[in-house]
Amino acid sequence: MANLDRCLNIWDLRAAAQRRLPKGVFDFVDRATEDHIAVANNRSAFERIKLRHRALVDVSKRSVATTLFGKPASLPMAIAPTGAAGLCWHQGELELAKAAAKAQIPLTLSTASMTPMEKIAAVGGRLWFQLYVWKQRELSHQLIQRANRNGFEALIVTVDSPVSPNREYNTHNGFGLPFVPTVRFTLDIMRHPAWTTGVLMKYFGSQGFPKHENYPDEYKSSILSGAGSRDALRADSLAWEDIAKFRDMWPGVLMLKGVNRPDDAIKALSYGIDGIVVSNHGGRNMDSSAATLDVLPEIAEAVGDKMTLILDSGVRRGSDIVKALALGAKAVLTGRATLYGTAVGGEAGALKAINILKNEADKTMAYTGCRTVDEVSPDIFWGYREGNRLMGAA
């Protein structure tokens, strides 16, 4: 735990996670796709925006709390769906869910998680479920019914992954999900004994190899074999008609994740969608994709007052949250940031990551004279309404 105490920001957690995890697992979490242009550009877009101090506002009673879909959240943030939490820590999704519940922010469970949703539901807190739509649609329909029965309040349909991205580093590392034991990855594991005993051996000692616990039975085992799952996962036929069906079937909050265009956002509105996540999948899919913070203003202009906008991809500091709020988001999702924490200390590490971001958001609000999240507006920016001068020039 001493390790965790020495981590003062997300970058520290990242460095500690890098030491702890096998390279195959760390790279899967940390890296993106192809030449890593999108992931770098996501960060640049945040860092380019400049804020100004507001002098002499009494901010002693400020609060970072907000409401999301009518219910309270202690911070305008939720945990993004990620597939590898269970490889960062034994039953990592569960740890992350506990941390989110404790921190009073929503957690999103991924379709590809290694913990069954029933077990996550037992933790309580606010739970969202992310859906990758399978080729056999009835399997997806069964899955969301299962999520509904388990009390998940929101469904997030990922729409930015029609094809699998070129994550070349996974192949070079001999790492793949489904998990394939290659020589290269085995050597990698052997170099990380703490992870092997603390994560992998715990799975072997209890349930055996980690599986996609929320997959239908016939695909669960394919986390090892891979056979059949590729075609089952084929998502390039996903279309708006599917969304119409999901809207009919899902009684709760329905979100689309991976919307980057104002026209798509307007269309989402017409399909009765409650919220969209402006996301480029953490820069992990299309390496040429625009930074989400750059596309946010025009999407907010198009639909901002009619649905809830959430932003992800690149959030590493509390100031990033404040910038996203100013440009029209109601909240952000964190994927890697909280996974690094999970990898370093399970629940405690994830909670630490959340609290680091909360603390930074709090300070940024104080510096800019914002007492509530509603007071965060482009007024805090240096430059034009839509952003700083650099953005405004466009």
Added chain:
Amino acid sequence: MSTLDRCLNVYDLRAAAKRRLPRAVFEFVDRGSEDGVAVANNRNSFERIKLRHRALVDVSGRTMNTTLFGKPVSMPMAIAPTGAAGLCWHEGELELAKAAAKARIPFTLATGAMTAMEKIAQEAGPSVGGRLWFQLYVWNRRELSYQLIERAHRAGFEALIVTVDTIVPPNREYNTHNGFVLPFTPNVTFTLDIMRHPVWFSQVLMKYFTTIGMPRNENYPDEYKRMSRDDPTTAQMVRQDSLNWEDIKIFRDKWPGILMIKGINRPDDALKAIEYGVDGIVVSNHGGRNMDSVVATIDVLPEIAEAVGDKLTVILDSGVRRGSDICKALALGAKAVLTGRATLYGTAVGGEAGAFKAINLIRNELDKTMAYTGCRTVDEVTTDIFFGGRQGNRLYERVMDEAAF
């Protein structure tokens, strides 16, 4: 072949090629001219353009098939003319041409190739589904060039590409430092370099020595085939600084097939090309290998595409390394791209199989970019997929606005 299996993108192929080739050969292929500014800028300009995912379009029936000059190709790409394929692999041009035929994309043979055009036509031509284009450096003695294109026509080449951006030989200083001269001429520096690459020496050079002898410019007139470019006679013969539009007029009269000009970078030149009856232009800065201050081709493409409309076929090259680059070029008005280095790296690593791999890597990336941006056919690829204005992306405009401050 296991090396080839481990190559998952063009940069992997480049790294493998670098290990395999003598430094002088690798740098001849890989580097640009002078300070390498143009080469880097070509890449930056592609990478600056940002695209947006399109949500929820059924792209399961998507295709990259298109037509170039009325005939089908499996993707909007062709192989650029390059002079050193034959030094990347024994009879590298032939390997590359076979890979192109198999991939159903056109192959361009360079004037400076080390394989005779008749051999290319025979083994990788229309009889095996190949489409062959011939690139021409115009010689000072024009009648030799006329004879050359007649020969290309007889051999069944469907298109002639006249290179117009190499008015004078560029300053590729590294070649001199490396002791590298084309056609291949041995010297101490290069010999030491070769000795450090025994695989290349045995698999490439020795195969030439035991068959045809020293590799040479097989498409040159006999009296020049073996002559070094530094030889005063040859230097005079390859002098191109008198090339002008009157020559194009003559080529148009003489060449019955598709006529393209390679190295157009200005809208006024593009308009002039239409006037002279040219069928297509290649917007090219020679891979950044000639004028180091040259603008990126993807940056000049929009105004050229706007100027010529659909009056001629616009093709882009210089800097294509990823399938997404092709999407960006199509969106900005190109009908296709040429790849030079990308497919040469593949050739250097695995001959035909390596070249084929390079083509397929790029094809796969293009397919994914089309899927992400919601394009089912190449005709659907427009600037609508861009983040920002018609001319490019917002970032690009920002940079320009900043510069105007």
